[in-house]
Amino acid sequence: MEQHILKVENLTKKFNDFLAVDSLNFSVLKNEIFGFLGPNGAGKTTTINMLTGLARPTSGSIFFNGKDYTAHIKKAQEIIGIVPDESNLYEELDGFENLCFCASLYGIEKTEREHRARNLLRQFNLTEAGKRLYKSYSKGMKRKLTIAAGIIHQPSVLFLDEPTTGIDVASARQIRLLIKSLNETGTTIFMTTHYIEEAERLCHRIAFIVKGQIIKIGAIHDLMEDAQKEAIIQFSFDGIVQLSQFEYDFLQQFSQCKLTHIQESVFQVRSAIAHDLMSLMSFFDSRGIKVMEAKIIKPSLEEVFVKITGIEREVMKKEKEGKKK
Amino acid sequence: MKTAIAFWNIMLKDFRNYYLKPPNISWGIIFPFAWMLMFFLKSQTPVDVRAILPGIMAMSILFGTTSLLSVTITFERRSRSFDRLLLSPISLTWLMLAKTLGAILFGIVNAFVPVLIALFFVNLPHINWVIVFMSVIFIAITSTFLGLFIAVSVSEVFEAQTFSNFFRFPMVFLCGLFIPLGQLPVYVRLLSYFIPLTYGADLLKTAINQDGHITVPISFSILIIFSIVLFLFSKRNIQHKWIY
Numbered sequence: 199m200e201q202h203i204l205k206v207e208n209l210t211k212k213f214n215d216f217l218a219v220d221s222l223n224f225s226v227l228k229n230e231i232f233g234f235l236g237p238n239g240a241g242k243t244t245t246i247n248m249l250t251g252l253a254r255p256t257s258g259s260i261f262f263n264g265k266d267y268t269a270h271i272k273k274a275q276e277i278i279g280i281v282p283d284e285s286n287l288y289e290e291l292d293g294f295e296n297l298c299f300c301a302s303l304y305g306i307e308k309t310e311r312e313h314r315a316r317n318l319l320r321q322f323n324l325t326e327a328g329k330r331l332y333k334s335y336s337k338g339m340k341r342k343l344t345i346a347a348g349i350i351h352q353p354s355v356l357f358l359d360e361p362t363t364g365i366d367v368a369s370a371r372q373i374r375l376l377i378k379s380l381n382e383t384g385t386t387i388f389m390t391t392h393y394i395e396e397a398e399r400l401c402h403r404i405a406f407i408v409k410g411q412i413i414k415i416g417a418i419h420d421l422m423e424d425a426q427k428e429a430i431i432q433f434s435f436d437g438i439v440q441l442s443q444f445e446y447d448f449l450q451q452f453s454q455c456k457l458t459h460i461q462e463s464v465f466q467v468r469s470a471i472a473h474d475l476m477s478l479m480s481f482f483d484s485r486g487i488k489v490m491e492a493k494i495i496k497p498s499l500e501e502v503f504v505k506i507t508g509i510e511r512e513v514m515k516k517e518k519e520g521k522k523k
Numbered sequence: 524m525k526t527a528i529a530f531w532n533i534m535l536k537d538f539r540n541y542y543l544k545p546p547n548i549s550w551g552i553i554f555p556f557a558w559m560l561m562f563f564l565k566s567q568t569p570v571d572v573r574a575i576l577p578g579i580m581a582m583s584i585l586f587g588t589t590s591l592l593s594v595t596i597t598f599e600r601r602s603r604s605f606d607r608l609l610l611s612p613i614s615l616t617w618l619m620l621a622k623t624l625g626a627i628l629f630g631i632v633n634a635f636v637p638v639l640i641a642l643f644f645v646n647l648p649h650i651n652w653v654i655v656f657m658s659v660i661f662i663a664i665t666s667t668f669l670g671l672f673i674a675v676s677v678s679e680v681f682e683a684q685t686f687s688n689f690f691r692f693p694m695v696f697l698c699g700l701f702i703p704l705g706q707l708p709v710y711v712r713l714l715s716y717f718i719p720l721t722y723g724a725d726l727l728k729t730a731i732n733q734d735g736h737i738t739v740p741i742s743f744s745i746l747i748i749f750s751i752v753l754f755l756f757s758k759r760n761i762q763h764k765w766i767y
């Protein structure tokens with residue numbers, strides 16, 4: 199049996215009458231990267247706060263290593279590392295002091311914490327910055343130092359709340375690599391994100407969370423399998439083509455297919471059964487519609503997410519940009 | 524051992540970050556000094572220095588400690604760094620003691636600034652220094668916990684400051700330092716007995732000028748009760764409001 203480090207049963211959080219987190223059930227396996235993927239306000243941060251001891255569950259149970267810690271998360275905090283969505287380090291301390299201070303909160307002795315702080319600064323390319331005040335850091339540097347502060351006590355499970363939101367592409371890439379290598383050296387990771395590609399690239403298993411509920415949970419390839427049952431072929435036509443020009447006849451002939459208008463003269467044909475491209479091509483040819491391009495679209499996690507949650511990809515994208523500002 | 528390391532470093536950081544910063548140090552010295560000077564110039568007799576010493580000591584502690592807590596707690600809460608403390612395995616009680624011990628020590632040092640200044644001008648014989656020292660410690664503890672109570676009851680730094688003045692100024696006037704308790708109207712005097720500073724000031728008066736009204740053990744016991752109640756109330760507030 200695979201060992202789980204964290205298990206959650208019927209975890210619920212109500213703010214007055216508002217159900218922010220609604221009976222979550224999931225477990226995180228040892229050494230995996232587990233992703234919580236959902237739009238703004240889905241309840242991701244609230245869940246992390248309950249798991250780490252900043253919020254009290256309204257009901258439900260939290261187990262670490264098989265032991266019930268619901269009523270006293272404080273006792274589990276020693277093995278937990280936390281990187282919150284917003285920085286919570288000290289502006290008036292420099293990078294090195296911040297790391298040492300965080301280590302001291304876990305009772306680590308002076309020589310040991312200084313040794314660890316120096317190593318982490320080196321590992322995160324912050325050795326020079328370590329001597330500067332935290333408030334002078336760029337966003338990317340701040341995030342990196344916050345991660346370093348979250349792992350200085352060598353936790354066995356690390357909670358990362360939107361680790362790459364609001365920072366540039368290069369820093370985000372660096373951070374993803376850091377997360378990967380942390381995981382490879384034995385740290386279990388629980389992360390939230392609303393970047394679908396990030397979840398796809400990093401996580402072993404993902405839970406889709408919307409409006410406080412887990413809609414779907416599974417390993418990436420299992421989630422993809424669902425979507426792969428459906429083939430998507432995208433056609434780009436020459437000139438302006440209206441759906442009405444061929445829709446009726448098309449659906450008569452290919453009754454298992456679904457047609458979607460993507461943009462101007464780009465259409466998608468979705469089908470659960472395989473159709474050969476030639477018969478589709480000749481259909482359009484017979485209607486005098488010239489096909490400029492036809493391509494088979496590999497379903498991405500994004501497709502899966504959109505299909506399962508009913509949330510349009512544009513919504514997630516808009517939120518990403520909104521967040522950045 | 525682990526708790527001890529965390530405790531010590533939380534306190535040390537506050538000292539380095541806040542208490543030992545020039546504005547705080549100068550405030551700690553200038554405030555008592557200004558009061559001393561004001562009374563001294565007004566009266567110009569050495570006897571009066573001794574008479575006003577308890578009042579200035581008590582006020583220095585009160586103002587010194589309560590204003591610190593709005594920074595070390597309310598400000599850190601605003602900037603979310605207090606969350607980091609709540610997320611670490613140190614228990615809430617130890618954490619709050621670590622956050623307040625620095626302010627208590629600062630208040631104690633503050634109290635002796637006017638004493639040192641007074642020693643420049645006059646001799647101070649016949650003073651029960653043991654009771655002075657004990658009183659200073661207990662006034663510092665009670666005022667710090669009052670500051671803690673205020674700091675955890677509000678969410679903005681300016682609120683903490685406004686709110687603490689709301690407590691501090693009436694306390695100064697009602698505690699018997701400027702207007703002797705006997706001269707206050709009866710119902711106002713009743714209010715005085717609900718103010719911890721009344722007992723602290725009375726202790727200092729007894730120790731320095733032998734003219735206190737309340738017996739020493741009673742004053743100490745009441746200060747201890749005030750401290751415990753304020754501390755527990757603040758702890759409850761953090762538990763219910765900050766761990767939501």
Ligand SMILES: Nc1ncnc2c1ncn2[C@@H]1O[C@H](COP(=O)(O)OP(=O)(O)OP(=O)(O)O)[C@@H](O)[C@H]1O
Nearest residue numbers: 213218236237238239240241242243244245392767
């Ligand atoms: N302290 C609180 N009091 C009342 N409502 C709250 C509180 N904290 C969160 N909520 C509500 O709970 C819901 C979930 O919030 P949460 O911060 O967990 O979402 P999230 O998934 O982390 O979103 P984001 O992507 O924006 O970080 C939101 O509707 C939010 O308004």
Ligand SMILES: [Mg+2]
Nearest residue numbers: 242243244283
């Ligand atoms: Mg969030």
